[in-house]
Amino acid sequence: MKEWYKEWKKLAVEMRKKILMMCSEANSGHPGGALSCVEILIVLLEKVMKYESPEDPNRDRFIFSKGHAVPALYAYLLEKGYFEPEEIHTFRKYGTRLQGHPIKEKCPFTDFNPGSLGQGVSAATGMALGYKMKNDPRNVYVLIGDGESDEGIVWEAASAAAHYHLDQLTYIVDLNAVQLDGTTAEIMNLGDLKKRYEAIGFLADEINGHDFEELVKAFEHHEEGKPHVILAHTIKGKGVSYMEGNCEWHGKAPNAEQLAIALKELEESSHE
Template sequence: MLTADPPAAARYRALRQATRDGDPADAVETLRAMSRDVRRTVVEMIDRARLGHLGGDLSVTDILVALFGAVLDVDPEDPTAPGRDRLILSKGHCAAALYATLARCGYFARSELATFMAPLSALGGHPDRRKVPGVESNTGPLGHGLPVAVGCALAARLRAEPWRTVVVLGDGELQEGSNWEAAMAAGHQGLGSLTAVVDRNRLQQGARTEETNALEPLSAKWAAFGWETREVDGHDHGALLAALRPTGTDRPVAVIARTVKGKGLSFAEDQVEWHHRVPDEEQVRLAFEELAR
């Protein structure tokens, strides 16, 4: 079991306070810098391991950074605090982006990231709540995260607790019927403490989502199940913050975040083959050059 990095956790608390209470323009710039750092770290991790899901990691980065950097009420030094907000990364194959963000926030030492996907490492290809602080649920088999999140939100209601549950879903994952059963239950129950964020990069393993099993009109589908829907640019930190902050609605909220698979890397953006591909030496060099801008 990994343990917190207190100095990094202290820096994280200061960062979160600043992004919540400071000038909005400064907050956005701070989160952008954090995203650049996380993306560089993801490239390092996947290059070292020679394994990973680079495209999806880079599309979801800004969503995770916005959540941890300014939205979620969490404490890396007390990751199981009863009143914490819950974040479930349903698209668990993009664990590298989650690990890089958690380490940046002080849940564990950044040096541990060097063990990503190594034999017996806590940082496996899919997140494990028994080994990694900040992971609320083991994920990877797609279609499981939203049902678990509905259970978390119901638990908060039964306990009369104010904590929120946020689940991050892949768009290809929405082809799993379990998601729509859970969405129907959440709408019926009026789970206003539940937010689902869809990483809408329009690509899945092997093809575009609309070629595989069309999802559009996606916003209307969520609305039909009783959800309040919000569509945003998933790489615009200001727009993400506005969409993710609670507004007092008594309905669950679906945030459809329009993203680009492989965001930030010219050779990978919007390319289906980068769902599960490892960059070569020249591509790694180019990636660090582009992510430094």
């Protein structure tokens, strides 16, 4: 295992603990979909995106389109010192930087205010088109949910991305197989997403979204003239036995007792 993967594994555990602590304290938030995208965010922010700082006007762009899962980004920002440690106690409090969905003016690496599912995909696609027209070589990354992929606007955006040959654009789909109140298969089966995206004209990779090596490799993939989609299979509620694959934890916070069990499990997993 490469040295940085060990560091990232530790970071993932600490991020998961923070996600649960902030949701529990606020008694609200969306732990399931936050826990599933931790490794995706780590690879994006630690290795893939090019930036000097979040304020760098020329940096790559990131849109957290499945914005309800933002505790994952806040946990990263807390771990990395972009937020003060005590700000963890301000999650979902009125007027703070840590709102229930990220706010562009308040949150680092937030290039769109998400919340209405699907809109972020369209915004990211428009951004990439704008950069291409200006010959600005920067990349645009957008994180999409699988339930979010039910939204028609996702497919309008995808068609435009392929039509305009937006090869600076990457969609990452967090395929945790579960949405708000059931599995994606039972609510609105998406079919074979790889085939769907390829049929539109995307370069498509299907990987394990908890595997750092697979993520890094997929992000290195590029084909001139084609937008890229990374279909990342994950587990909703990853790392907490009673949350994994269970839609009950889509938008519900653990109480103090449940939090203690989750933190213990995560701590134990860090010694594996």
